[in-house]
Amino acid sequence: MTQQTYKTSNSSHSYVDLKSVIDTRNLSWLQYTTIFICFLMNMLDGMDVLIISYTAPSIAAEWTISSETLGLVFSAGLLGMTAGAMFLAPKTDIIGRKPMILLSAILMAGSIFATAYANSIVHLVIFRFISGLGIGSMLASTPALTSEYTPNKTKDFWVSLVISGYPLGAFLSGLVAASVIPTYGWRTMYQVAGVATAITIPLIYFLLAESLDFLYKTQPKNALVKSNRILSKMGLDPLTHMPDVKKEAVKVSSFNSLFTDGRKGATIGLWVAFFMSFVTLYFLTSWIPKLAANTGLSLELAIYAGTVFNLGSFAGILTQGYLSGRFGLRKVIGTFLIMTALLMFTFSAFSGSILVLVLFGLIGFAIQGGFVGLYSVAARIYPTEVRTTGIGWAIGAGRIGALVGPLLGGLLIGMNVSTTINFLIFAIPAIVAGIATYMIKSKDVS
Structure with a gap:
């Protein structure tokens, strides 16, 4: 892949210039890595959502509980996903894409793994709600980050590809559940899912890049250093200073x-x-x-x-x-x-x-x-x-x-x-x- 740099007369990229570069140049390894991690996280979303459906019959049989009682557990997960999307995900526009994706992964991994040790319906309801918070915010954050790192003409394909991880994860986790649950029990399925999600946490921390769009528009602390680190990995010249941003553009989202x-x-x-x-x-x-x-x-x-x-x-x-x-x-x-x-x-x-x-x-x-x-x-x-x-x-x-x-x-x-x-x-x-x-x-x- 040919490396490309882009300079302005002020020796500083402007937001519009960089957008033009992203729209016209080949994807860098950093962009492909971002897309892959977002796709992977949506696969885990699909797994973590459907796992309760796969394990519900075994839980009901072991605890001798009714379908109506299990319905509370299903509802808790959906309620958590709704709350995560509507109230946790908007914080992404304040703290950044990467921190929210990292937080969402931690919530998902911890609550899914903890479900393996649940001993009551109350435990299940609490853990499903917490995992729902992470899933809901993850589903909103990953397409936003993907859209900000992909060219305009292929943006819709890449965003769709990332979200396609969700049904694929649901499908693959069904295959795993079919072999794990009958042999090792439903609790092992949650341990496997929790560990699989936890493995992605260091991938996010070390490999996922913050959105340049976000850094330019909101200019948080150390924005220049973070931006230049990303630009270097994309094969672009560094900034000498952050682009000017209109005062009214830097505001808390609402x-x-x-x-x-x-x-x-x-x-x-x-x-x-x-x-x-x-x-x-x-x-x-x-x-x-x-x-x-x-x-x-x-x-x-x-x-x-x-x-x-x-x-x-x-x-x-x-x-x-x-x-x-x-x-x-x-x-x-x-x-x-x-x-x-x-x-x-x-x-x-x-x-x-x-x-x-x-x-x-x-x-x-x-x-x-x-x-x-x-x-x-x-x-x-x-x-x-x-x-x-x-x-x-x-x-x-x-x-x-x-x-x-x-x-x-x-x-x-x-x-x-x-x-x-x-x-x-x-x-x-x-x-x-x-x-x-x-x-x-x-x-x-x-």
Whole structure:
């Protein structure tokens, strides 16, 4: 890879100059390392979220507790993720991307490992809430950092790639759980997951770079030294002094900033799209095995339905990221979400056939591809000073939908509403999400 330097007449890079360099030069090893670590952390997010689902049957059997009681544990995790995204992640715009990712990893590793030694439902609820805090803030911080280290024309692909670690981690952890839990017990699964997460802490500390965008815009203590260290690793000339920043640009991020400077309409549209996408997505991820079994598939094939869904999701996320760079972010995401609804409308034609597994794979491809693209939209809508705040609150709005989808699905299934009708009902939020995405207006979103 050719090294490139960039100088200004003042022997100091300006923010605009460096942005131009990042947009036009090849990625440096530092940028690839940043992308890889963010991808890895999202894989661990997927593992840490789904681990309770894999271990719940064993916990229920050992402790002789009801599904309703375990529901409190599931809810505690989701509540923690919502709080982490909405209230912890915004601190990233104050303390920096790297410190928050490091803190999130510590919260996740400690609480997941501690769960192996839980002896009551109260312990489980506390540990799941704490791990949720880390997961929620991690999911908001990693796309923000990725977007700030990648070229504009391929930014959407890289952000999507990083978020694709989530379903991949869920899929791989399912394979590990299938071999670990029957042989060694559910507690060992939490020990394995806790250690796997803890291993990333030194990787983050020693290898992850702080965002140059953040250092330039907020100029914290030792910003010049930190910036020059990063510039050196990227093969760029050092700064003699920090670029001038307008006084009004250096300010504490706040919730209100999401609705100023012409961002009100885009913020509301983004929240609607996230909420509606989460409603459909979490209905599907929560109930697919049950719904597949209801169509007449064997128990084994019904379990495979979830696996096929996650594999389709991974492929959809990468495809969406590539297509968004070529045809425009809003257009591609909106199309993916509406395609989800159209596929769900065709469910009755596949019901009872093994081809329903193919349909689940295609639905996973469309819904996850569209949903993950919303992270790229959020990363583009908001400036550096409030980027993680914006992503975090959008995820938080979505998490409310994550509570509504499975709950409503459970009520409908309990009322013996047919699988076909369920799919028709939950196709509607996907359509609304697609339309809301099309209507998001921002000069920074194609």
